[in-house]
Amino acid sequence: MNTQLSIIIPCYNMERYLSVCLESLLVQNLGEDIYEVIIVNDESTDKTLKLAEQYSEQHANIHVVDKTNAGVGAARNSGFDRSTGEYVYFLDPDDYLSANVLGRLLNLIPRNDLDILTFKSKPVTDESHTECMTGDTIPDSLDIFDGISYIAHHNYQNEVWWYIIKKEFMQASGVRFIEGRWMEDAIFTTELICKAKRIAHVALDAHRYRILPTSAMRNKTPEHYNKVIYDNEHAAHFFDGLIKKIPESHSKREDCVTRLKTRQQSFVFFLLVRLMKSDISLKEIPKMLKGFSKKGAYPLSNFIGKDYFGTKYTFLVFVFNSKLLIRPFMQIYRTLYRVAK
Numbered sequence: 001m002n003t004q005l006s007i008i009i010p011c012y013n014m015e016r017y018l019s020v021c022l023e024s025l026l027v028q029n030l031g032e033d034i035y036e037v038i039i040v041n042d043e044s045t046d047k048t049l050k051l052a053e054q055y056s057e058q059h060a061n062i063h064v065v066d067k068t069n070a071g072v073g074a075a076r077n078s079g080f081d082r083s084t085g086e087y088v089y090f091l092d093p094d095d096y097l098s099a100n101v102l103g104r105l106l107n108l109i110p111r112n113d114l115d116i117l118t119f120k121s122k123p124v125t126d127e128s129h130t131e132c133m134t135g136d137t138i139p140d141s142l143d144i145f146d147g148i149s150y151i152a153h154h155n156y157q158n159e160v161w162w163y164i165i166k167k168e169f170m171q172a173s174g175v176r177f178i179e180g181r182w183m184e185d186a187i188f189t190t191e192l193i194c195k196a197k198r199i200a201h202v203a204l205d206a207h208r209y210r211i212l213p214t215s216a217m218r219n220k221t222p223e224h225y226n227k228v229i230y231d232n233e234h235a236a237h238f239f240d241g242l243i244k245k246i247p248e249s250h251s252k253r254e255d256c257v258t259r260l261k262t263r264q265q266s267f268v269f270f271l272l273v274r275l276m277k278s279d280i281s282l283k284e285i286p287k288m289l290k291g292f293s294k295k296g297a298y299p300l301s302n303f304i305g306k307d308y309f310g311t312k313y314t315f316l317v318f319v320f321n322s323k324l325l326i327r328p329f330m331q332i333y334r335t336l337y338r339v340a341k
Helices: 018-025 048-058 072-082 102-111 147-153 167-173 184-195 222-244 253-275 282-294 311-320 326-340
Strands: 005-011 035-042 062-067 087-090 116-124 163-166 199-210
Touching (some): 072 184, 167 184, 282 326
Parallel strands (some): 116 199
16 A cells, blocks of 8 residues: 655654654554654754664664755755655654544545645644544535635644645645745745645544753853744744745635734734843844835734733833834843842
């Protein structure tokens, strides 16, 4: 039988969590001839590679790709290039799945002729949440959208682990992960969804997103922290091109563009939040804001709404939108932050 699903797992120093991830894949309602697991070791310095190879020796459907470090985007692209399944799923090694969900998800995709199937993810702090909480009953037929309509109707997630992709569609779309930058998943997800002709959501809590204080987005080392800031800047500029590609004639264009502008401005907002704690010179703010202004990403006129709301957001947007307040506010915050540390 041909491989139906390729699960691609990029790994860098994940020996602590990889076993839980892989064990969750081995308790699915699928035979090992139905799916393959491609572990891409991104030059780990711990025992990740050894652990992955042990699993590969024990299970014929688990394969290991060992490559030089080039970041998560390059690792995912490498895994995709080696995949043989009809469908592709990108999973992070510190996350895991509910038991016996993959077969149910895979049955829905050809039945509904989908390019992308999305599902629910549950944030967790440990590996004890192994059972699916949404029950055994899922519909045979789903509400199907094109990608632009899907974005118009759904406050979608940036990450890649809440959907399965038809490989033929992804290949035809030409969409790949940007390499060497953070926020690559946000760009990939949005670009791919926009090109989908048939995408649907099922309310099955299949995925477990492990919240870790050591995750890449929580890394506070200056070099990494500042790179995330500049990569947020890149993402905000990149979204300008995505927004311009939404067809004028599409009936849901206005709602889709509104959400994409909100997402674009979220990169600017969280960049500015990070800037409050960074050592990047505040003299760079006017240059950044001028660049964002040219792309319609500043001032933050589209950020507050149904996707982002509340007193904290509203206050910070008021400050960030004021060219008189933003630099002195950040300077005071930095001073207090350093004292508190």
